[in-house]
Amino acid sequence: MSVAHQIVDVLVSGVIAGFxxxxxxxxxxxxxxxxxxILxxxxxxxxxxWGSQDGDALNRRIDDLYERYLPF
Known part of the structure; x- marks a missing residue:
């Protein structure tokens, strides 16, 4: 996982916490x-x-989305 992906994860977490x-x-x-x-x-x-049973597939989709929009 690149630094850009981690930064986006932190930003998404901040939006979740704030909202x-x-x-x-x-x-x-x-x-x-x-x-x-906590959320x-x-x-x-x-x-x-949210504890879905297909957590690995969900994480792969998130990573694919990051790869599409974050070129580094």
């Missing part, structure tokens, strides 16, 4: 950031954030 914290801040303001960080960590560390 989920923003959405959850209305319902659970004290736990919104914690839940956002972002689930994506970043597993890249199979």
């Amino acid at each position: 989920s914290a923003f959405v959850l801040s209305a319902a659970a303001p004290r736990f919104a950031v914690t839940i956002g960080v 972002a960590s689930m994506y970043y560390f597993s890249r199979n954030p």
